[in-house]
Amino acid sequence: MLPIIDTHVHLGTSKFSGVTTTETELLESMESNGVATSLVMPQPTLENIDDVHENIGRLAIEHPGKFYGIASLDPWMKEEPYVLRLEKCVKELGFIAVKLHPYGHNISPLSDRCNKIYESARRLNIPVIVHTGLGTPSSLPSLLIEPARNFPDVTFVLAHAGFAIYTDEAIVAAKTCDNIILEPSWCPTYTVVKMIKAIGDHRMIMGSDHVTNLPVEIMKYRSIGISDVQLDDIFHNNAKRIFKL
Secondary structure, three states: OOOEEEEEEEEEEOOOOOOEEOHHHHHHHHHHHOEEEEEEEEOOOOOOHHHHHHHHHHHHHHOOOOEEEEEEOOOOOOHHHHHHHHHHHHHOOOOOEEEEOOOOOOOOOOOHHHHHHHHHHHHHOOOEEEEOOOOOOOOOHHHHHHHHHHOOOOOEEEEHHHOOOOHHHHHHHHHHOOOEEEEOOOOOHHHHHHHHHHHOHHHEOOOOOOHHHHHHHHHHHHOOOOOHHHHHHHHHHHHHHHOOO
């Protein structure tokens, strides 16, 4: 089996749950669950986001190949400062993707203000990860169909793949747009099987979202009867390809 890559990891304190995840907890969780690499992003947070980005960048430098950063900037920011701060994350801190959180950012993916995210992702050649599920209607998976069609050369990752209740809608979005990838953290096992059958294991990636959920997500895939080759794709190959690791 190839090393496991966790594509959805947070550092800092969530303004919704109040849960704080520390660097020590990330390292201990990875060690105990056999995860080789984590892609780390800020929580929806009240913390200074630039400080969190700097901490993630430092973590990646201190542990090369073990951590990679994902930026999460407020789309309500004006275009020029947004673009400059994202470019700093990518070009100076080595970040490999950008996150849009419709719930945390209080915005629809269809808003014109989000176009700067998609345009920047295309120019920087990085994927866009979008929170889906909790926080509807802005977090409905179907709202990514139009951006995915408008930016066919950008990869869109639907984090949580609808978060259990909207998994069918996430499948419809992925079947409609080949550049949509599903990351089904918190989704039931039977829906994960349904996703694999609908779009193939090559468009699925594993994410934990919280350190305590990591062993659950790993076991979820190992319990649904897929082959070792499929597990290697979902745990390693797909993330390596999509995020250009």
